[in-house]
Amino acid sequence: MTTPLSAATLDQVFRTARTPNDWVDETINDDTVHAIYDLLKWGPTSANSCPARFVWVRSAEGKARLAALAMDANRPKILAAPLTVIIGNDLAFADKMPQLFPARAEMMQQWFAMPGVTEATASRNGTLQGAYLIIAARTLGFDCGPMSGFDNAGVDKEFFAGTKIQSNFICSIGHGKPESVWPRNPRLSFDEAGRFA
Amino acid sequence: MTTPLSAATLDQVFRTARTPNDWVDETINDDTVHAIYDLLKWGPTSANSCPARFVWVRSAEGKARLAALAMDANRPKILAAPLTVIIGNDLAFADKMPQLFPARAEMMQQWFAMPGVTEATASRNGTLQGAYLIIAARTLGFDCGPMSGFDNAGVDKEFFAGTKIQSNFICSIGHGKPESVWPRNPRLSFDEAGRFA
Numbered sequence: 302m303t304t305p306l307s308a309a310t311l312d313q314v315f316r317t318a319r320t321p322n323d324w325v326d327e328t329i330n331d332d333t334v335h336a337i338y339d340l341l342k343w344g345p346t347s348a349n350s351c352p353a354r355f356v357w358v359r360s361a362e363g364k365a366r367l368a369a370l371a372m373d374a375n376r377p378k379i380l381a382a383p384l385t386v387i388i389g390n391d392l393a394f395a396d397k398m399p400q401l402f403p404a405r406a407e408m409m410q411q412w413f414a415m416p417g418v419t420e421a422t423a424s425r426n427g428t429l430q431g432a433y434l435i436i437a438a439r440t441l442g443f444d445c446g447p448m449s450g451f452d453n454a455g456v457d458k459e460f461f462a463g464t465k466i467q468s469n470f471i472c473s474i475g476h477g478k479p480e481s482v483w484p485r486n487p488r489l490s491f492d493e494a495g496r497f498a
Numbered sequence: 499m500t501t502p503l504s505a506a507t508l509d510q511v512f513r514t515a516r517t518p519n520d521w522v523d524e525t526i527n528d529d530t531v532h533a534i535y536d537l538l539k540w541g542p543t544s545a546n547s548c549p550a551r552f553v554w555v556r557s558a559e560g561k562a563r564l565a566a567l568a569m570d571a572n573r574p575k576i577l578a579a580p581l582t583v584i585i586g587n588d589l590a591f592a593d594k595m596p597q598l599f600p601a602r603a604e605m606m607q608q609w610f611a612m613p614g615v616t617e618a619t620a621s622r623n624g625t626l627q628g629a630y631l632i633i634a635a636r637t638l639g640f641d642c643g644p645m646s647g648f649d650n651a652g653v654d655k656e657f658f659a660g661t662k663i664q665s666n667f668i669c670s671i672g673h674g675k676p677e678s679v680w681p682r683n684p685r686l687s688f689d690e691a692g693r694f695a
Contacts, residue, residue: 442503447626498555
């Protein structure tokens with residue numbers, strides 16, 4: 302049985318973590334990117350389907366290609382961040398079920414092939430994995446800047462041509478400049494966001 | 499600047515956390531449920547839209563109503579778990595922008611009202627918040643059992659009648675019986691799940 306983590310940990314993962322709008326100039330090396338993936342990959346997905354695919358945009362040329370497809374307000378963030386990840390949902394994810402869930406691969410492939418199930422499963426679970434990416438980066442001491450303001454169809458054509466991968470959202474990772482963080486907006490109260498049953 | 503969290507923390511949040519299929523009999527009190535919400539609520543969403551809504555199903559009557567709408571394999575899990583949360587996406591989320599993002603409420607409401615944007619924003623960000631729920635519960639020492647095998651339309655009618663909230667997935671929370679955890683399935687390698695650009 303596990304126990305509650307320290308207050309400092311809860312702060313770093315949730316309570317004091319913020320989204321920066323400008324980034325410290327640095328390089329994020331291969332080992333660090335692999336470490337982020339090697340944490341997020343363990344997060345739970347439906348039948349271990351793991352439908353998210355990741356393009357880790359780190360080169361100057363890659364940043365320029367991605368920034369050109371982003372909303373004006375997001376372009377300088379992408380160019381300044383040491384790394385921006387494109388999180389995509391692979392609609393062909395079920396092809397990997399023999400590897401990912403060998404005991405029930407055929408059964409799950411039949412299930413995922415039902416009308417609407419492929420898309421819903423890819424979208425829901427790919428997005429869960431996108432959230433695991435954010436949390437994994439934070440646990441390793443990084444800040445995250447998730448963004449949905451970009452041309453999804455353009456990104457799909459530029460980065461996922463010839464595949465069934467559809468871009469979901471993008472997320473810059475690095476160390477934010479503290480002065481680039483906006484004042485924090487309020488959240489819904491417990492009662493505004495839900496109820497017991 | 500934050501630093502990497504301890505190996506034990508990374509284990510608890512990602513590496514050794516597992517999905518149980520049966521649950522220790524216990525009660526999860528109001529304070530604990532509020533503590534989970536008070537962590538997850540800080541996770542980032544697009545323009546602080548916070549579209550997820552939560553029904554915290556804890557009563558015997560609530561569990562029976564939810565279990566009746568679940569796939570056969572999920573019924574006993576819902577009945578055994580001390581708490582199962584229904585995570586829904588509120589398609590009326592933009593109504594709360596004056597509270598959630600007062601400086602840009604009107605601009606964001608116009609944006610979210612564009613064709614397809616309401617649904618995509620509610621789905622993507624509501625699912626991110628569902629992942630934050632899982633991680634928040636784990637950081638507080640709980641196990642999670644997320645499930646998508648249930649009658650979404652039936653749950654919407656039973657728990658979200660008269661609203662624009664659509665059920666997304668459900669997640670049991672408590673302390674799992676260790677013997678109910680299945681052997682862990684493999685994950686995709688870094689190169690199978692992505693690439694640098």
